[in-house]
Structures are given as C-alpha cells and as structure tokens.
Amino acid sequence: MKLDAQIPSGPLEKKWDRYRLEMKLVSPANKRKFHVIVVGTGLAGASAGASLAELGYNVSCFCFQDSSRRAHSIAAQGGINAAKNYQNDGDSVYRLFYDTIKGGDFRAREGNVYRLAQVSANIIDQCAAQGVPLAREYGGLLANRSFGGAQVSRTFYARGQTGQQLLLGAYQALARQVGTGQVKMYPRTEMLDLVLVDGSAKGIIVRDLVTGAITSHSGDAVILATGGYSNVFFLSTNAKGCNVTAIWRAYKKGAAMANPCYTQIHPTCIPASGDHQSKLTLMSESLRNDGRVWVPKKRGDKRPPQEIPEEERDYYLERKYPSYGNLAPRDISSRAAKEACDDGRGVGPGGLGVYLDFADSIKRLGVNTIRERYDNLFEMYECITGEDGYKTPMRIYPAPHYTMGGLWVDYNLMSNIPGLFVLGEANFSDHGANRLGASALMQGLADGYFIIPSTIGNFFAHNKKVCPPTSHPEFKKAEEEARGRIKKLVNAKAKGKKTVTMFHRELGKLLWDKCGMARTEQGLKEALKKIPAMRQEFHEGVIVPGQNEEFNQSLEHAGRVADFLEFGELMCNDALVRNESCGGHFRVEFQTEDGEAKRDDANYSHVSAWEYQGPDKPPVMHKETLAYEEIKLSQRSYK
Amino acid sequence: MNLKLQVWKQSNGSTPGQMVEYQVKDIMPDMSFLEMLDVVNEDLIKEGKEPIAFDSDCREGICGTCSLVINGIPHGHRERTTVCQLHMRHFRDGETVTVEPWRARPFTPIKDLVVNRSAFDRIIQAGGFISVSTGQAQDANAIPVPKVDAETAMDAAACIGCGACVASCKNASAMLFVAAKVSHLGSLPQGKWEKDRRVWNMVKAMDAEGFGNCTNTGSCESVCPKGITLNFIARMNRDYAMAIFKAQSGEGFE
Ligand code: FES
Helix, strand or coil: CCCCCCCCCCCHHHHHHHHHHHCCCCCHHHHCCCEEEEECCCHHHHHHHHHHHHHCCEEEEECCCCCHHHCHHHHCCCCEECCCCCCCCCCCHHHHHHHHHHHCCCCCCHHHHHHHHHHHHHHHHHHHHHCCCCCECCCCCECCECCCCCCCCCEECCCCCHHHHHHHHHHHHHHHHHHHCCEEEECCEEEEEEEEECCEEEEEEEEECCCCCEEEEECCEEEECCCCCHHHHCCCCCCCCCCCHHHHHHHHCCCCEECCCCEEEEEEECCCCCCCCCCCCECCHHHHHCCEEEEECCCCCCCCHHHCCHHHEECHHHHHCCCCHHHCCHHHHHHHHHHHHHCCCCCCHHHCCEEEECHHHHHHHCHHHHHHHHHHHHHHHHHHHCCCCCCCCEEEEEEEEEECCEECCCCCCECCCCCEEECHHHECCCCCCCCCCCCHHHHHHHHHHHHHHHHHHHHHHHCCCCCCCCCCHHHHHHHHHHHHHHHHHHHHHHHCCEEHHHHHHHHHHHHHHHHCCCECHHHHHHHHHHHHHHHHHHHHHEECCCCCCCCCHHHHHHHHHHHHHHHHHHHHHHHHHCCCCECCECECCCECCCCCECCCHHHHCEEEEEECCCCCCCCEEEEEECCCCCCCCCCCCCC | CCEEEEEEECCCCCCCCEEEEEEECCCCCCCEHHHHHHHHHHHHHHCCCCCCCCCCCCCCCCCCCCCCEECCEECCCCCCCCHHHCEHHHCCCCCEEEEECCCECCEEEEECCEEECHHHHHHHHHHCCCCCCCCCCCCCCCCCCCHHHHHHHHHHHCCCCCCHHHHHCCCCECHHHHHHHHHHHHCCHHHHHHHHHHHHHHHHHHHHCCCECCCCCCHHHHHCCCCCCCHHHHHHHHHHHHHHHHHHCCCCCC
16 A cells, blocks of 8 residues: 655645645536535535535535534534634744644644644634624624633634534535535435445445435545544544444545544543433533642542542642643543542542532632633533532543544545545544644634645546446445345344444443553453454344334444444554554553653654455554654653 | 333334333433433333434534424423433423424424424525635635624524424424524624525525414424524514515615
8 A cells, every 4th residue: 555645845834835836727617527425514524515516516415414514513612723813922824733733742744734724714714704603802803712721812712612603604505505406415314335446436325314225326536524433432522423434434445544543532521420321521621721620639538529628639630730730731631530530539420530620719700700701511511410510519521522543645635545535533634643622623624615625626637537327336236235234234133132332332331441541552452352252242143123224223323333343443453553652542551750641753653554454354554654844843741 | 210201103204103102210310311212212122122213413402403392392391401401300200201203394204203304404505604605705804793793693593403493383483493594694794795685585495395484472482492582583574574675676685
C-alpha cells in the first residue's frame, strides 16, 4: 500500500493557495455530468452535499436518521474556533495552527492543520450569512469566549447549542438544494457496503430502514462523513445510532484505517446511575472554570460530601497541576479522575465518580453569578440525577466522547481508494492524539464547505469519467454479500440466549477496561483474546427478533454491533503496537516519573495506517512518517 | 417500582394498530422513560417476543428524534422536557401509563410508536433557508446584528423539529414549527431579503402537506420542549399578511 499524503510543496502558509492555483477545474457544463454520493449529514456531510450541489454536481445524500437535521453534530454544546482575532488578543492563523498541533500531542499533519486554521475564518462568515444566530455583543458584533484552556478568545458560540445551530445552517443549505432537485435525499437509509469498480469507489449498498429493501447506488465518487466510533464503548456521549459501519466496510474494501486507538475521553460527564444506563451525557467543561474537583482522602469514605471536612478532601487536580489546576486539559483530567477512583476513593454508585464542587465559588461570587453562568447546566444535571448542584457537589466521571482516529486520507481528503473521500470525525487527519475543545465543529465545516469542493473537482478533472450502472456485477456481488450477512444475523436467534445490547455492553465494558483511559500490554492482549470469542458467540446465537423485510431496530443494531466487534480488535492492536503514550492514548508502561504521558518521538512520530488482509489474516500496519518542517516538538506540560 | 404500560402497537402503515398491555417490574427511579422501555424490550426479546419500536437518538433533548405521547401529552407531563429526558422518578409506583405515537395525518405511521415526519423537511425545503451559496459571504462582522434581534432569532431557532406541537394540536397544525423558522430567519438582517417569499412558500408547503389551521388553543406552546412561544405565530401571521398584500397589490416580493 502506498501512502502519499500529497502535501503541496512550498512554505506552509502558501500550500493551500498554491494547491488551488494549480488544481484543474471542471467546467460548469461538465459538473452536472458528475454524480456524488454523500453518506452522513452531520456538519461535514450536509455542508459538503450543499456546497457540491451549489457548484452544479448531482448529489445523493444518505442518513440513517429520520431527517438529516438530526445528525449527532447537533449535540455539540461549546462552540467553534476560528482565527478571526476579533478580540485583538493576539490570535492568528499560525497560533490556532500551533495550538491544534500541540494539543494533539504532535501527532497530526502540519499541512492539513494549517489549512484548517486558514479556512476557519471563512466558516464564521459563511455561517453568519446563513443566519446562524451566533452570540452577539451589544454593539451588534460577534461575541467570543475562551474555551478549553486556550489563551485567546477565539470560540464563537450560540448559547449552549452551537452544534445545533451550525448543523441547522448546513441542513437548511442542503434543504435548499433538495428543493431545487440538485440533491436527492435518502433519510432512514443505512450504508451497508462500499462498492469498488476497477479499484475505484463507485457506489454503495444501502438498506431502507423502513422496508428492509437492499439497493445499490452508483456515482463518480463517494464521500463518507459518518462520524466517529465512540459507541464501540457502548456507553459514550454519542447518540445511540452512531456507529463505525460505513468506515469499517470501507476498510474491509481496502481503505486504510489510521490511528484507531486515539480516542478522547471527556472529563465532565454525568456518571452512570446503574446497569440500565443507555448512554452518558456530557456537561460543558466550562463548569471547570468555577468548580473544584475533589475526592475524599480516605478510601471508601461513605459520608455525604458536606460532612467531609476540608482537611480530609483531596483536590487532586490542584495538587498535581498547581498552575492549571481544575482547568488541566481533557486527557489529563480524565486520567486523574480514573486514578482516584481506581484507588478506591471514587464517590457515588459503584465508586465511579468525583465531586465537582461549587461551594467556594458560590461563597466568593454569590449564587446568582453562578446561576447566570451555568444555570442551564445545573438544570440539566438536576433533570438527570435529581440532585441540586447548588446545594450538594455535582458528581462527574469521564466518558468516551470523540475519536481522533478514522480512515486515512491525504491532503485532498481522499483515502487510498481513488474516489473515496472521508470528511469530519470519520477521517483521522487534523487532531492528532487529542482534540482541543471547539475544534470538531471547525473541522467538519472546513472539510465540507471549503476543502472538498476544491479537491473533488481536481480529482474529477484528472480522472476519466466512469459512473457504472448498478447492474454492474460488482454491485450485484456486494448486494448479495450484504443480504447474506443480514440473513446470518436474523437466523442466529435459533440458538440464542443473549440480545444484541448484551453483547454490545459486554464489548464496551471490555474495551473501556482494557483500551480506555489507561492501557497496558497485558490488558490489551487479554482483550485481543476475548474479542474473537465474543464475536463467535455473537454470530452463533445473538437474538435478533423479526425479519429483514420490515422496520427492525434490533437488526439495525445487530449489524452495527457486528462491525464494532471487529473494529474493537483493530483498536486494541493499534494501542498495543504504539509503545508510547500520547494525548488520549496512555500506555501505563510509558509514563514519566510523575505519571505523565511519555511520548517517543524518535520511534513513534508516525501515523499508523492499517490495511485489511482478509477475514483470517492479521492486518498489516503501514507508517506515514510525520515530517515537521515548521514546528519543533516539545513536551506538553501543564504543571 | 412497578408499572402497567398500555402501548400502541402497529406492524406498519397498512395494518390497523391497537393498545397492548405490559407489566413492568423493578424499575429504578433514576432511569429515563426510554431506558425503562429499553428494559421492557430486552425482556421481550429474551422471551422471543417482538420489542416495542420507538424512535430516539441523542437522548439528551436536542436532536428531536424521540416522540412519544405519554398519558395523552406529547413528551409527557414535565414542562420543557423531551421524553428522552423524562425520568421515572416523576411517576408513581403502580401507575398505569399509556404510550402512543404522534397522531396527525401528515405524520404517517411506520411501526408502533414510530412515525414519518418528512413533511417537516419538505416545508424547510420550500423556503426555510437564506439563499447564500458557500463562498459568497462577506466578513461576518460586516453586518452588525442588534443583540435583541440575535436573541429573538436564537429563541426561535431553538426548535428541535420534534413535532410535539402538531401532535398536541386538535387541528394537527404545524404553525408553531413553521413560525419558529420564519421568525428565526426573518428577524436577522441577513434573512430579510427573502422574507415575503419565504413565508409565502413555507405556508403553501405546510398546507399542501395537510396540516390543519391554527385556532389559537395554545396547546403547542404548552408541550414544546424548547419553550417556543405563540408570539412567533403572531409574527408569522403579520409577515404572511404582508406577503399576501404585496402579491395582490402587484408590488411583488422583496
Ligand atoms: S432522543 Fe434526541 S431529543 Fe430525545
């Protein structure tokens, strides 16, 4: 497998301009002859679908939700970064670029990240023009806040619903194109496979989730914008439907999967309340600006928090990271919470929680100020837990939230399969080993609005136009295979004892324990032993009620879990061979004396891209060396 | 706690449905309503029976997917709460709870508690946008927006498109949904240029989908999980009247 990142030569700040100057164009009259398939309608997919249709391409858009407006981007709370420097506080494209590379623990590509920072400003312009109600100052200009420990105020936001408003902006742009007929929309339709013709991505196989009909769709190129795989852990902050299926199917057709072990565990989520828990809810990390994190000093201390005197509390973030304190970055705070709980000092049900205490801030600023700042979050906390965070400390615990790994793409956002493009969280390219707050929305929209419209044209202009009919044997073959997989799932119930959810929970728990916040060689090897057995048990006897030819949610879930059961293994393999700690990937064996992540730049400054070899053969790992021309690597320190 | 559930079961759009009773045991007060249904479904599946189909995705009150009528009220009896955020601690031990789908002719049944809400998408496609293509925008601060207008726009834009307003209305009117979008875009300077056209086209699409008229009963406002108010309907009526006037007087739309 040849992995060429296709980064344009020349100085960093000229690369993207140069690319656009040198790229070939498709004439307006020819654009309408091309048909693009877009899977997923979150920020990346909806913005890509709308922008490509505006240019004159014919677009088919697919989503499993009942409406493209419901993709999981909608749940993002915090905000979106952009190097506008509206606040005159010293921000610049270079600074946003550098922060993103450093935050990613120096495991992302310079060229891609610089371009992301460059187009970030255009995103805000576009969104304002679309009517996204971003927060404003009294003078009528846009407001900013500082977010996720950044030293400048570059985050734009729409109350606590930034993702929702940006997504609705993209959804409306897409709807406008659906209205003109330039986009054909397929809601409640799930991609089951990718189809290659002569080595190029030429279409997909889908299942209509209402009728169960399995059909083929062909195009000149396929864009996957299908989000991340946090749900491999079962419990995560992702929506219930989020899954790995589309990118996993592409992987099995030859697309390289890059850095699957890079997952982000967010420190401020509401802890699980019992075994029935179906998902976890994130609370904005802005809470850490005024809340103090602590656990009792004594193990197994069951006293209510108010009865634990000050000197018997361990404010462990303040103790370990005196200069950043409660604002230490996500990966570091999450790990510290886990350590405290592993030490037997966790609070709440099962000892899986730490306190986030506002008592001092309330004393200092008054309850009204705290209410003004965070009332919606306190309300949400009370709605879910039934507890009043003003009176008693909140309980929080880390939860899987975002996945930096994904399909490998080059500078064009094209995978190693010609004609297969991957956007947003589904690709691996911009966040290295850890993503900074308010950068996910930025990347999704950068990819969809500003990058793919250029790069896909360049691809079309350089390649002969072939859009095979869906009667092509490759489509028929892929359809048959998809039907076969479904039949196997539906028939498994004859011997079954366990439901799909039971398997999913079991896999999630295993991965959370062995490939979650802290990983060890031994643990990963154990997981690698257990997963194949779990998979076998699943295929031999998972209970999937009903048939294919109907609306069947258990069957949908079964298909996704089948893929998670394969994907989880690759994730552990990736974590096992990366003998270093970086960002969200913490290998217990590789830490500094004071317990911090120890990177190994001499040996691991590369992207691990995995190539599928067939069902019974181990995958092969290829390395893309990360060449830093511009910046110097340094140790991240938050002490 | 233990409950008796009366749940609407219907195989698909072409077969009639009926209420079916389920006995539910050992429910924890910390569960959400949907988690309670998850537990019921897991037991049904293990017994080889068919689970209850219902829609949900984010389970944190923002995506607008969940859509259950509980004891006759869309999203249940808690104010400003989607059903995914409704917890069992708000029910009594031994209570009988009815669970039904959104009922309105334009929302055609799919299965059990799941309905098709694509009529909402078609209304947005008819005009719920600002016509600006990617790349055409000027600097975001070139057009200041008064803070009050931005806040009004945001109040309206908070709509999650769940359809509870329609489900609660005896006329199955979609006025609150349409008014929210018309008001969101119309209160911003960027959106005013196609204000008349927008309201005209969206109202036409709403009527074509078969949604009923608004008779000001206010039930939509009372069930809206996002607190969208009737004021927006008044605002839309004003905009619509203006559009009719312009159309009839031959002045033409902006
Ligand atoms: S499931 Fe998303 S709002 Fe209820």
